[in-house]
Amino acid sequence: MTQTLRTATLASLLVASHCYADIDGSALPQVRGIYQHSPTLVSAGLPSAADFAQFQHAGVEVVINVIPPQNDEPQPDVAAIRQAGLIYYNVPFDEAHPVDSMEQFRRVMAQQQGKSVLVHCAANIRASGMVYLKNAIDGHRNQVDLTPWEGKMTLYFTKWPVLKQFFDGTINHYGLAPIQP
Numbered sequence: 699m700t701q702t703l704r705t706a707t708l709a710s711l712l713v714a715s716h717c718y719a720d721i722d723g724s725a726l727p728q729v730r731g732i733y734q735h736s737p738t739l740v741s742a743g744l745p746s747a748a749d750f751a752q753f754q755h756a757g758v759e760v761v762i763n764v765i766p767p768q769n770d771e772p773q774p775d776v777a778a779i780r781q782a783g784l785i786y787y788n789v790p791f792d793e794a795h796p797v798d799s800m801e802q803f804r805r806v807m808a809q810q811q812g813k814s815v816l817v818h819c820a821a822n823i824r825a826s827g828m829v830y831l832k833n834a835i836d837g838h839r840n841q842v843d844l845t846p847w848e849g850k851m852t853l854y855f856t857k858w859p860v861l862k863q864f865f866d867g868t869i870n871h872y873g874l875a876p877i878q879p
Contacts, residue, residue: 721814725756731822738814741825744771745818747778754782759813762806764824766790771820785813791824793860796867800835803828823847823854827865835872844877851877 720737730743745753750761761784763774779786787806792799807815819825830844847854855862869876 719757719814721757723756725752727752727756729818731826733822733826735826735829739817739829740815741817741822741829743818743821743825744774745816747775750775750778750782750784753816754784757814758784758816760785760787760810760815762787762789762803762815762817764789764791764803764817764819764828766792774818791819791828791864793864793867796864797871799864800828800831800868800872804832804835807832823858823861824864827861830877831865831868831874834874835868 721734721740723734723740726732726734726740727745727749729745729749732740732742734740740758744765753761761774761779763786765771765773765788767773767788767790776786789803789806790799817825817829826844826847844851855865865877868874
């Protein structure tokens with residue numbers, strides 16, 4: 699009886715320690731724009747089908763795709779995500795409804811407490827932007843979340859006015875201080 703209890707306790711500890719493991723940055727695949735925001739959060743551009751197994755090996759448990767489904771850009775291989783044993787969410791970046799998009803993103807992120815997460819889009823512009831805005835809304839504003847933008851904010855806002863529209867709509871709704879390009 700005591701041996702069974704010890705075995706069950708050890709098994710529970712092993713499972714629990716895996717559930718709260720940090721992402722191993724050295725094991726992450728080389729994906730466009732990849733950036734590790736924290737021990738349990740990474741953002742990136744669009745991973746290939748093979749990359750998802752590497753993300754899982756590095757400790758990622760959840761994938762959040764923010765590419766809008768109506769967009770002409772390629773979408774991730776959802777079968778490869780699931781085959782790698784990862785949980786998948788699509789939370790589209792909708793420039794016409796930035797507040798709705800951010801609320802959905804915040805809800806999904808809140809559900810991932812204790813899990814390691816990959817947020818991705820095509821080039822890690824929308825993904826890292828949503829991470830930044832979510833953290834700012836939650837009172838943890840940190841310009842370093844925009845590191846993947848490499849000081850190109852003005853260029854991105856000029857090239858993609860919908861990106862600026864999304865940021866402005868979110869910043870205005872939540873009463874956030876403007877970001878510094």
